[in-house]
Amino acid sequence: MEQLSNVLDNLSLENNNDNDIALSLGNTGKQSIIDLYEKYKNWIKKIQLSKTIKYNDYNRKSVFHKVADIVIDNETNITGKKIGQKKRKTIIQFVPIVSNEEYTRQTEWLYILTINGNIVKIGGTRAGLKERTGSYLCGHHIKEREKSGHCSNTNAFIYNTFDYYLQLGCKIEMYGYELPITNYEIDVFGKKINIVAQTFHAYESLYLEDYKKDYKMFPILSSNADPKYRD
Secondary structure, three states, X not given: OHHHHHHHHHOEOOOOOOEEOOXXXXXXXXXXXXXXXXXXXXXXXXXXXXXXXXXXXXXXXXXXXXXXXXXXXXXXXXXXXXXXXXXXXXXXXXXXXXXXXXXXXXXXXXXXXEEOOEEEEEEEEOOOHHHHHHHHHHHHOOHHHOOOOOOOHHHHHHHHHHHHHHHOOOOEEEEEEEOOOOEEXXXXXXXXXXXXXXXXXXXXXXXXXXXXXXXXXXXXXXOOOOHHHOO
């Protein structure tokens, strides 16, 4: 009972008694959850409700639409020699709810990640949704999972934090905004060349700065806005 009490205590902020985003789900004391957190706690970011806002309250949500669910990956092989065995070594997966063409299209996007309907990250990608979500799965390769450790800190934190909150029973979703294509012309050796500009980084930074102005904080899993794009 003392161990369970400690886990529940750790799901609140020390100074203002702010609840963890998953506390109301009631299964935070399962031994498997306790073990999961202790094993991967270097890569799990506890999320307090005061550090989030509801997606439905976000003043810029009109340009976004839901593109994927993030779920525990329990998919197994149903044919072949490995029938009944797990298909992938990774333990979470992004399940698109948009068409395959939209999901795999290699265009620039802004995206929002939510836990239980609360915004936890605003990010951007230049190579499309499938490429970005596949990159997040590289967060499996931390040394604590007896892997190489060759993954970015961002991917490691997102992957392992999402694993933790999915095991707690949380609902995790992804929303996307496909950015407009911006073209410009350059002159090389007197020849006019049409170039597609990379703009996602500016969009991401400006959306983050706008978010901070309105809500007095950045999303808890987002990096700070690039100072080049601040007012």
